Amino acid sequence: MTDAAIRIDGLRKTYRGGKGQPEKQALKGIDLSIPQRSVFGLLGPNGAGKSTLINILAGLVVKSAGSVSIWGYDQDRNPRQSRSAIGVMPQELNLDPFFTPRGALEVQAGLYGVPKAERRSDEILELVGLSDKAESYARTLSGGMRRRLLLAKALVHHPKILVLDEPTAGVDIELRQMLWTNVRKLNEQGMTIILTTHYLEEAQEMCDEIAIINHGEKIAQDSTANLLGRMDSRTMVIVPDSPVIDLPATEGVEAALRDDGNLVLQYRSAQTNAEQVLEAVRAANIRIRDVRTEEADLEDVFLALTSSRSEDAPAVDPDQPRRGMHRVKL
Numbered sequence: 001m002t003d004a005a006i007r008i009d010g011l012r013k014t015y016r017g018g019k020g021q022p023e024k025q026a027l028k029g030i031d032l033s034i035p036q037r038s039v040f041g042l043l044g045p046n047g048a049g050k051s052t053l054i055n056i057l058a059g060l061v062v063k064s065a066g067s068v069s070i071w072g073y074d075q076d077r078n079p080r081q082s083r084s085a086i087g088v089m090p091q092e093l094n095l096d097p098f099f100t101p102r103g104a105l106e107v108q109a110g111l112y113g114v115p116k117a118e119r120r121s122d123e124i125l126e127l128v129g130l131s132d133k134a135e136s137y138a139r140t141l142s143g144g145m146r147r148r149l150l151l152a153k154a155l156v157h158h159p160k161i162l163v164l165d166e167p168t169a170g171v172d173i174e175l176r177q178m179l180w181t182n183v184r185k186l187n188e189q190g191m192t193i194i195l196t197t198h199y200l201e202e203a204q205e206m207c208d209e210i211a212i213i214n215h216g217e218k219i220a221q222d223s224t225a226n227l228l229g230r231m232d233s234r235t236m237v238i239v240p241d242s243p244v245i246d247l248p249a250t251e252g253v254e255a256a257l258r259d260d261g262n263l264v265l266q267y268r269s270a271q272t273n274a275e276q277v278l279e280a281v282r283a284a285n286i287r288i289r290d291v292r293t294e295e296a297d298l299e300d301v302f303l304a305l306t307s308s309r310s311e312d313a314p315a316v317d318p319d320q321p322r323r324g325m326h327r328v329k330l
């Protein structure tokens, strides 16, 4: 028995193209080892191959090559044991509209061979906040409630590993909090959690370890702390009150003037704080009309990992407007 919850070696998936469609290599030989009891983040942009990987783990997609071992059980040699070690909350809302939450959990428990005496439908419905909807048809449930039910279904057979595929994409704050509270609780009880997300902040808060995949390849795997250490670049954009004559000059801050007259300042949050940047701006006699900061996001990580492999901050084109802008108060 290894101490990995999941071990993946040389995993490949090629989707056959439909009529006139080329085939698609969604996974191009992924090796991945996920530690037991971790909260593990699988990150990557849309189309990276995250759902494909997870659906292979769940037994919903058939791999083209490679091996997958779940809790020490090879997926091909021990399909039943490997399947019962994992519970998956899929990205798609694939629920039978004519089942009630309680009914859906009972059917799921039956599929996994959970004996009647060991079923805990009420407890699970309570956990996900669906107790009062236990007898409502799934088709009458809101999108958020359907997601809760998908989580409940993933938990029915007491899996050692819980996998959540983009659980918080497009959900409201209450549901997001319910999810994270439960993820923490289940992890404290010893469950290994694997989640995909393209929200870096979320991964940062929740995950001990992160793997990043892009175009079907793993481009990084590290502890969250180590990964974040690579991407603490910050950008501050200053709208000056009058045209800038002298650029601020201070160590650790790179200043540039854009065509629109705005001042772009780049720094690393580990070395310089926003106050020091603002001081440098004031020292250059620049009056600030408005200011925004931009934090490093997943895009920066990709830039850092794909374009420059050095320890330096990723190169950012100051002329490119970027996502994730936040207004800050002065």
Ligand code: ADP
Binding pocket: 015, 016, 024, 025, 026, 044, 045, 046, 047, 048, 049, 050, 051, 052, 053
């Ligand atoms: P992610 O979850 O990271 O957004 P996916 O695993 O859903 O990525 O998709 C990876 C790639 O495989 C994408 O290019 C997607 O279009 C393609 N793909 C996914 N599912 C299928 C399918 N059933 N048939 C053909 N191509 C697919």
Ligand code: MG
Binding pocket: 050, 051, 052, 091, 165, 166
């Ligand atoms: Mg996906």
